[in-house]
Amino acid sequence: SYELTQPPSVSVSPGQTARITCSGDALPKKYPFWYQQKSGQAPVLVIYEDTKRPSGIPERFSGSSSGTMATLTISGAQVGDEADYYCFSADSSGHHWVFGGGTKLTVL
């Protein structure tokens, strides 16, 4: 079955730029969504359809993609951005969706 691959962890210092990648064969045709999940909380959508930001999400969160890889970029990462981040997208048929394994972002 279809898989999305993310690095298990990313670590940056406060104020630096964090980049979290997600690779999948169908990404050139199926836009990813990106979710942030803080400990003990339900996930929150931070990027949808590859590059769009829901209302209320800070501008420091952005999305991009190139070929089979999508990237979530957090510019000027803050300690409050520490969370698990998941990409979410569909296989080429569009009928089956999957989450990436998740990336734990540490800001310290």
Added chain:
Amino acid sequence: EVQLVESGGGLVKSGGSLRLSCAASGFTFSNTWMNWVRQAPGKGLEWVGRSKSKTDGGTADYAVPLKGRFTISRDDSKNTLYLQMNSLKTEDTGLYYCTTHGVPAVWGQGTLVTVSS
């Protein structure tokens, strides 16, 4: 207020069945595609399946490993989404969320399912 409230979780023995419900409010449920997502303790998110709105066909899609045991349905007159789970296994233990598909992205707080051996 836009809200999703899951219910129906609990403790069940392996091989048993459970039906989860998700009550929606604050938005036009009948026009909204809906997902079920689960999370095993200490693990990542796993997509369970999706229900399309009736105007878009009303069909459901499932994660390949779960198809045949899980069934998603909806009652638009009650603004409620359901997840029927049969032949439960210990690995089905986790927090089950319902969520809107796309934007605005709305998530419930989840309902806990525990499958014992």
